[in-house]
Amino acid sequence: MYSNYLGKAIGRLLADLRLFGFPSNQIHGIGFSLGSQMLGYAGNTYFDITLEKLWRITAIDPAGPCFSNSLIVEQIRSGAADYVEVYHCNAGGLGTTSVLADVDFFLNDGKVQPNCHVGFIPGFGESDAARCSHKACIRYWAYTVTHPGTYLAWACDSYKDFSDGVCAANQVTIAGYSNPGNASGVFYASTETYGVI
Template identity: 25%
Template sequence: MKIIAVVFALAVAVSGLPHDPVLTKLDSGLRHQYVEGADGLPVLADLWVKTSDVAEAARYNPLVHNQYHLFTAANPQVSQPLLNGNTALLEASNFNASLQTAVLIHGFQDTVISPFNSVVVAAYIQEDVNVIVVDWSTGASGLYTSAVLNTPTSGIAVASFIAWLSDASGASLDTFHVVGHGLGGHQAGIVGRNLGGQIGYITALDPAFTGWVTNDNKFQPDDGVYTEVVHTSAGLSGYLADLGQVDFYPNGGVDMPGCITQDCDHARSFHYFAESLVSGGFTGNRCSSYLTAMLGQCYIRGTLQMGGRDPKPGNEGIYYFRTYARPPFSRD
């Protein structure tokens, strides 16, 4: 009878333990926050990392699951697959080591055919350039918390792929331009960091805000030779404060002209960037801080063009410019 009592007491004690214990917190703020899903609608995310989140993230192996799609002027619509370590496949492709290579990294719940990729690829291949679209949708799908956890591991794998591609083809790392949107914006920085800051040009387009304020893996100014960030939904879908060597806050970084949804604001970053690849424009006025940029009160001497195909090493600071509500967006 005494043994039965002890067993019963242990059962009660175990049942009192949390079924899915919390391991850490992505943010110091509210536990549940809304993030933007693939369809543009808000998704309620739990920013407390639980055992189940880690288990879900562990099922993603970027060395196996990530895919790399090459587009060039010779194959602008149908991609050619590239595999890390497969030199024969590389040699049979249209990859040209003498050209600039753009590497595109999508965001949360996006895929290889997401608007970010389709818009930017179409702009890039109007001239001779290698465009490699990274499909890390296996790691970017599911719960937001798990996607945040998968962002650094995918970034390490993409860095490994670029290192192999550079060695196998002879393409110099300073001819690479890594461009990421949302979670992909931070991942672009992680890629550069894992290549010793040698990537010539890194652009983060409205890098994610939720889960990244105190995250050590967020985008950093020295992730590449030249780093640039474009904020179009600052403090909402996109990061609030400056992150790169150069940060642009179009229209103050929030509420883009012509947009009535947060999803539209978030997407404007890659639409502005794509237009800059084709026609330039978007000349920013220098600001004293990101707060004055958000207010549009920028009177410091100096201007700089946003985006474009070529990096602008040696420049730094925060810039503001205005756009039209419809394309062409540039007022220049």
């Protein structure tokens, strides 16, 4: 896999941009799937060159295959930027199950998204359902760019507790583009509440 080489190249490119006046505290890296994992290498490389951290990294459903069983230093993680946020939509499928960042958002159950059903016959349609759930993360996050504050997320230990209302009194933050960047831990949000499925 070449994700480490590509990620390091991105880090060097961003370090070059800094020389042209782009300050570290205004660089926001956004990646999807394998691109999310590359941003871990990019953030570390950027720091090695500049001794400054990127402002923020948003990792949208970071790739799981080939990464879930790898060392933590080979994945996107807390510390790769001043603030790292991860959005999970297909954990255990095409996305990682690992809790990696300053804040990890599990949208719906974080595994299978609404309207991304496996089908009636086991073994058939599972890859389509995984792709559907994986891609849904992009749609959800992109929606928040023009609809700020859409997804409220609650700190919670499990999706079951979240869906049963056990976490209703817990810390609340905003998931997506307008995430204020001051929450840490594991949060759950529902996209169905807002009609975005």
